Amino acid sequence: MTRLDLSDILLPDTPFFITAFYQFIPITDPEKMKLQLTEKAQELGILGLIVLGTEGFNATTCCQNKDHFEAWKKYFKELFNLESLNNKDSESQLPPFLKLSIKVKPEIVTTGRTDLKLPKEKQNQNFHLSPDEWEEVLRSEKEDVVVIDTRNWYEYQLGTFNGALNPNIEKFTEFPNYFKKQNISPDKKILIFCTGGIRCEKGILELQEEGFNNVYQLEGGILNYLKEKPHQSFTGECFVFDNRVAVDQELKPTTIYKLCPHCGQPAATRLQCVRCDHEYLICESCVKIESKKDTCSKNCAFQWQLNKKKGPHQEAPYSKVIKKLKT
Ligand SMILES: [Zn+2]
Ligand SMILES: [Zn+2]
Structure with a gap:
C-alpha cells in the first residue's frame, strides 16, 4: 500500500475522473510491474486500487487532473502492449479513494479456482454482448432466456436488470454452487452480468465446465451498459467498491446510500x-x-x-x- 500526501493531491471544487478496467494477460513478474506502476501512479497523482497477478490486472483508479488521467490510461495500454482497454469512466466531486493500493494476488478476481484460465482466443471475442445486443436480446427473447445477476446480495438490492435472478450470495465464490442448484437445462440461453464484466469472464468458464455453452455476458458490465442505456432495462443504482458506495443511472455518485x-x-x-x-x-x-x-x-x-x-x-x-x- 502506498500512502500519498493527500494535501498535495486533493483540490477543492475539481472533480475526480474515475476509470475501471481489467485485462486478462500473462504477466511474468507482477511484483516488478507493481513497482513500475507505483512509480508512475505517484508521478501522476493516481489514487485507487489495482490488483495484479500472473493472469492480468483489475483496477479502479482516479485522478483530479484530466491530462494525468488520460496519460495514465495511455500508459497502461503501452505498458501491456494493448490495442485497446475497456475503460469504464465516470466522475465524482468527492474522492472515491483516499490512497493508492496495488496488490499482487493469485487471482485478479476471486473465484477460489486458480486453475481456471481464460484462453487467449476467448478474450473479448466470444460470449460478450454489447449494451445494444444485450438490450435487443432482453426485448426480443424475453421468454426464452435466463438472466442471472452474478453479484452479491447487497449489490442486487440496490438495483438490477428487470427480471434477473438473484443468487443471494455473500461472495462470488458461491456462484457456481448456486447455479448447480437451479437445474437449468444446458441448452437454455443464459445471460449473466456484473459491475464491470470481470466476474462474468470467470463465471462463463465455470459454467462451460458444467456443460453450459449458451452463456453470454454483458460486455463491460452494468457500468458500460448505463453509459449507453440509462433508464432502460436496468432499474435502480449500481453498487461500486469505493467511497461512492453506488452510482445512479447517469453514473453519478449516489445521493441515497x-x-x-x-x-x-x-x-x-x-x-x-x-x-x-x-x-x-x-x-x-x-x-x-x-x-x-x-x-x-x-x-x-x-x-x-x-x-x-x-x-x-x-x-x-x-x-x-x-x-x-x-x-
Ligand atoms: Zn449494517
Ligand atoms: Zn454517535
Whole structure:
C-alpha cells in the first residue's frame, strides 16, 4: 500500500475522473510491474486500487487532473502492449479513494479456482454482448432466456436488470454452487452480468465446465451498459467498491446510500445517534439489531453500552478529508 500526501493531491471544487478496467494477460513478474506502476501512479497523482497477478490486472483508479488521467490510461495500454482497454469512466466531486493500493494476488478476481484460465482466443471475442445486443436480446427473447445477476446480495438490492435472478450470495465464490442448484437445462440461453464484466469472464468458464455453452455476458458490465442505456432495462443504482458506495443511472455518485457504520453494507435509513446526536444512515439489517440501531459508529455503540452517557461525535477519517476539501 502506498500512502500519498493527500494535501498535495486533493483540490477543492475539481472533480475526480474515475476509470475501471481489467485485462486478462500473462504477466511474468507482477511484483516488478507493481513497482513500475507505483512509480508512475505517484508521478501522476493516481489514487485507487489495482490488483495484479500472473493472469492480468483489475483496477479502479482516479485522478483530479484530466491530462494525468488520460496519460495514465495511455500508459497502461503501452505498458501491456494493448490495442485497446475497456475503460469504464465516470466522475465524482468527492474522492472515491483516499490512497493508492496495488496488490499482487493469485487471482485478479476471486473465484477460489486458480486453475481456471481464460484462453487467449476467448478474450473479448466470444460470449460478450454489447449494451445494444444485450438490450435487443432482453426485448426480443424475453421468454426464452435466463438472466442471472452474478453479484452479491447487497449489490442486487440496490438495483438490477428487470427480471434477473438473484443468487443471494455473500461472495462470488458461491456462484457456481448456486447455479448447480437451479437445474437449468444446458441448452437454455443464459445471460449473466456484473459491475464491470470481470466476474462474468470467470463465471462463463465455470459454467462451460458444467456443460453450459449458451452463456453470454454483458460486455463491460452494468457500468458500460448505463453509459449507453440509462433508464432502460436496468432499474435502480449500481453498487461500486469505493467511497461512492453506488452510482445512479447517469453514473453519478449516489445521493441515497452511504455505508452502514456497523457492517459496511449500503445504508439508507436515517437516524440520530443516542450518544452523540449525529445524524447517520444505517442498513436494513442493522436497523433490526437492538445494540446497533441507536448509534452512529462502532465507537458510539461501544461507549453507549458501557455507560449510557452522551459524548462528542467522532469524525470518520473519510469525513475529515471531505471537510478539509470543502473548506
Ligand atoms: Zn449494517
Ligand atoms: Zn454517535
